Amino acid sequence: MPFCFDCSSLQSISEESDYFSALGISSEFDVDPDLLEEKFQHIASELHPDFYLNSNPQEKRLSERASTLLNQAYDSLKDPFKRADYLMSLKCKNVKWNDRVIPxxxxxxxxxxxxxxxxxxxxxxxxxxxxxxxxxxxxxxxxxxxxxxxxxxxxxxxxxxxxxxxxxxxxxxxxxxxxxxxxxxxxxxx
Incomplete structure (x- = not known):
């Protein structure tokens, strides 16, 4: 998660950060939309770059990156098809799928x-x-x-x-x- 609520500080974002962990939810398809919205709002309220205008440049960048990741995560996970597509990409990292095959x-x-x-x-x-x-x-x-x-x-x-x-x-x-x-x-x- 890009923000630690225990110590009230931004956390560095690793390249392996996934959308589920960014929102603090388990990596599964069945996501409660209300919980997703609640988590998003709660984390976004701490990450927004406007809250870091007077911070050092490193914290500003970190806030921007974390906020971008959070918004992308929320956008992808709230839509069932985007969530399915994203989850498939996580589960099948080494598999190349034909994105044109249909019955x-x-x-x-x-x-x-x-x-x-x-x-x-x-x-x-x-x-x-x-x-x-x-x-x-x-x-x-x-x-x-x-x-x-x-x-x-x-x-x-x-x-x-x-x-x-x-x-x-x-x-x-x-x-x-x-x-x-x-x-x-x-x-x-x-």
């Missing part, structure tokens, strides 16, 4: 949805866009709800490769869904 049926479905979306955008079909957004958000929720069971399984199997591959495919699929949803949201704001 063929999913890929075909995404191409079809992409074509439908292009047509709806061209025709300014607001009703169709609302329906597609609902379909995509449901798919997004299905993917998200599958993350926790997969991570639990990952910790309990002897041969984790199959579970890791499924997690990687789910994270890749999420990126496709997010791009389509983002296109709809951009259209809604214009």
């Amino acid at each position: 063929p049926t999913f890929l075909q479905e995404m191409f079809t949805l992409q074509e439908e979306l292009d047509e709806m955008l061209e025709n300014q079909d607001q009703q169709g866009l609302l329906k597609m957004r609902e379909v995509l958000e449901n798919r997004f929720q299905d993917l998200e709800s599958g993350l926790l069971p997969s991570f639990r399984m990952l910790d309990s199997v002897e041969e984790p490769e199959t579970v890791l591959e499924k997690l990687q495919m789910d994270l890749n699929a999420e990126r496709y869904l997010r791009r389509l949803l983002d296109r709809i949201k951009i259209e809604e704001t214009t």
Whole structure:
């Protein structure tokens, strides 16, 4: 953790510092969002660079680095997909994953949805866009709800490769869904 509450001082940040330890929580997928928010606010209230304006240059830099790490940690861990991606990077440091592999049926479905979306955008079909957004958000929720069971399984199997591959495919699929949803949201704001 970048701040010691016992001695009320900044702590040096090692290159091995991870987002979970920066927030003082265990390195697992199942994170209580309220606890995460509470930890973030508590630590941020001590680390903010504004509190170190009159400190020596070393403490100022340390505060800036610690605050940056804390913000990155919070941003990554509050989003289930970013948290899953980050946790995968910790668990599989020496494994190179193909960030494009997704199930063929999913890929075909995404191409079809992409074509439908292009047509709806061209025709300014607001009703169709609302329906597609609902379909995509449901798919997004299905993917998200599958993350926790997969991570639990990952910790309990002897041969984790199959579970890791499924997690990687789910994270890749999420990126496709997010791009389509983002296109709809951009259209809604214009």
